[in-house]
Amino acid sequence: MGQERGKAGTEGKKSVIGETVSFILYIAVVFLVTFLVIHYVGQRTQVSGSSMEYTLSDGDNLIVDKISYRFYEPERFDIIVFPFQQEEDTYYIKRIIGLPGETVQIGEDGTILINGMELEESYGREVIQEPGAAAEPLTLREGEYFVLGDNRNASSDSRDPSVGMIQREDIVGRAWLRIYPFDKVGFIRHQ
Numbered sequence: 001m002g003q004e005r006g007k008a009g010t011e012g013k014k015s016v017i018g019e020t021v022s023f024i025l026y027i028a029v030v031f032l033v034t035f036l037v038i039h040y041v042g043q044r045t046q047v048s049g050s051s052m053e054y055t056l057s058d059g060d061n062l063i064v065d066k067i068s069y070r071f072y073e074p075e076r077f078d079i080i081v082f083p084f085q086q087e088e089d090t091y092y093i094k095r096i097i098g099l100p101g102e103t104v105q106i107g108e109d110g111t112i113l114i115n116g117m118e119l120e121e122s123y124g125r126e127v128i129q130e131p132g133a134a135a136e137p138l139t140l141r142e143g144e145y146f147v148l149g150d151n152r153n154a155s156s157d158s159r160d161p162s163v164g165m166i167q168r169e170d171i172v173g174r175a176w177l178r179i180y181p182f183d184k185v186g187f188i189r190h191q
Helices: 002-041
Strands: 042-046 061-065 079-083 091-098 103-106 112-114 144-148 173-180
Touching: 042 173, 079 144, 091 112
Parallel strands: none
Antiparallel strands: 042 061, 061 173, 079 091, 079 173, 091 144, 103 112
C-alpha cells in the first residue's frame, strides 16, 4: 500500500508540472498571436483633434488595417495613419487626395486640381482658405501621396511643410473600423 501511495504522489506531481507547462505554453502562444496581430494585421488607435470632422471625431477609437497595403496600393480617398516626422510617437490620420505621379494644386477659389482637372469629392467640410504648399503645382514622385484632413481649414496636412508628402513606406495602415463610441460603431467609409 505504501508503494501505491508513492506512485500516486509522483503522478500528482507530474500532473501539476504538466498543467503548469501547458499553462505557460498557452500564455506564450496568446502573447505571440497578440504580437503578430498588433504588428502585422491591425492596431487600435484613438483620434485626437478635429482635423477629420465629420468623418472622424475627437475621441473616436479605430482599428487600423495594417495588412491590406501588403497586397494592393493605397487609393484616392483612403483614410490612412502615418507617423508625424516632427514628433516621436505621434501619428496623423488623413485622407489620400493625390497619388504617385499626379500633379496636385489648390486654386485660389479652394478648388483641388489633380493633373489640372477639378477633383470631384464630398469630404471637405468647407472651401479651403489656405492652399499652403499646394498653391503652386506639386508633382508627386513615385511612392508619394498628398493627404488632406476632411476639416480642411483646421488640418495640418500635406499643405504644411512640416507634414509634406507621405511616403509609401511610412503608411502604417488604413482606418478600417470604428469601435467607439458605441453609437457610431461600424466600418469607415473611404469612397
